[in-house]
Amino acid sequence: MTDAKLCWLDIRDAGDATAAVLEEAMHQRIDGIVAADPAAFADLPPTVRKVLLYEAGPDAVPADLGAADLVVVKGGKDERAALEKAHPDVQFGRYVEIVDADTLEDACLAARLEPWAVLDFRDPTKIPLEIVIAAASGAPGSIITTAADTDEAEIVYGVLELGSDGVLMRGTTVGDATALRKAATARAGKVDLVELTVTATTHIGMGERACVDTTTHFRKDEGILVGSHSKGMVLCVSETHPLPYMPTRPFRVNAGALHSYTVSEEGRTNYLSELHAGSKVLAVDVEGRTRPVSVGRVKIETRPLISIDAVAPSGQSVNLILQDDWHVRVLGPGSAVLNSTELKPGDRILGHLPTADRHVGYPIQEFCLEK
Missing domain, CATH: 3.20.20.70 (Aldolase class I)
Structure with missing residues (x-):
């Protein structure tokens, strides 16, 4: 073959x-x-x-x-x-x-x-x-x-x-x-990943976060891209890595607050709140290799949230809001698995910077200010 x-x-x-x-x-x-x-x-x-x-x-x-x-x-x-x-x-x-x-x-x-x-x-x-x-x-x-x-x-x-x-x-x-x-x-596909530098983390109180449960077994260096803004996302790792108080969930990404964007097929974005059984999202590894995976369910529950601000080498700002718990993780350079609540200014995480603004999830070249 x-x-x-x-x-x-x-x-x-x-x-x-x-x-x-x-x-x-x-x-x-x-x-x-x-x-x-x-x-x-x-x-x-x-x-x-x-x-x-x-x-x-x-x-x-x-x-x-x-x-x-x-x-x-x-x-x-x-x-x-x-x-x-x-x-x-x-x-x-x-x-x-x-x-x-x-x-x-x-x-x-x-x-x-x-x-x-x-x-x-x-x-x-x-x-x-x-x-x-x-x-x-x-x-x-x-x-x-x-x-x-x-x-x-x-x-x-x-x-x-x-x-x-x-x-x-x-x-x-x-x-x-x-x-x-x-x-x-x-x-199969590829996206360009960049190293983002954390600038601040803020505990912002209660809100709804989404766990995206897929029908696939993620690899240890895979996750999905999630971000508060359509032009800046962070690579959130799946729950394939051991935790002391619960079994692994290799099909799951604890992805972030329900308003967040994630990337699906053909470069389209969806809000986490829009995903449902049968939706497609893009699994991404630390080399930027991608594959579409199917969503089995989405669990939206009220949890304490933490806001993570980072900056790209270009100066572009990126924000991600996650469940405020140390077992929720993101990926860093070299496949490093980083607990979100332990991130501090200067830490490096992996992200993606889409170039186009969005209209109902589709890329479009127009003026759009997100902050």
Whole structure:
């Protein structure tokens, strides 16, 4: 398997929309175009992989492969030996439809031995794909898994935290290529973190704070970005680190007062008070690597609060209001876990400085004063 997340668009059913679908696919830099007719590749640039797919087996393959880079057929190397001999400059891969234990074993063999294995799982469960991914661990080839839509594609990309190397999805209308590319990039990203210097802490009395309980297990150097202002946030650590009076809650971030901003997908912000079961927030580690995670619930309760003021190297001010208790923590440089009530002027914490103001959570370039 590889680290790539490939997007293959199947245009076999695009019909009259084929030209428009292909134009969008090139704009989105789709990695592979899948067809049954080599003529479909006539005007495609060399940067896109041209894939002929024949689910019926080698007998369906035409004598003239045109500009095809890769031919995927049902059956193994023995069945396509004559094809490979006739077309030494073309790569070949194996198509497997998984419907039972025997075809699952065929899929595992293809994933381990073939340079390209295109897998079509006819049942909605993702357990068979998990088995194939595990079986192919360390193999040099690539697994391309079919997906009915972009919701399924996003799941396929993330199975076992490794995911399929690529997704093959039918493209029948304009918008499909864009949606597939979005699904491929939804699970990973990066934000710029800066070191903030604490300038003051103030006990401000009672208020409502939100614990964000997610459906994922945070790593020890992960949390979510939270701040009183949309242009300055602090990296609040999850409860993965031991505490003397209570068990760890590796799914939870004690995030701050309910008015606070946090970052969700595509750079949008939400107030903590807006989050609910099924919402998405962005998990961020100390290197700035991100991944979207789902919210399982939000617990809003009345607690004493502490206000933390900090400043960025640029001079920009940042504020965060947290529950006033030493077990509520933030992250500092080098993955340092810092108790919020023990912070003092001069201490360094990690934060993020979004560049745009916000309107209903969306970034927008306009005048906005927050203080």
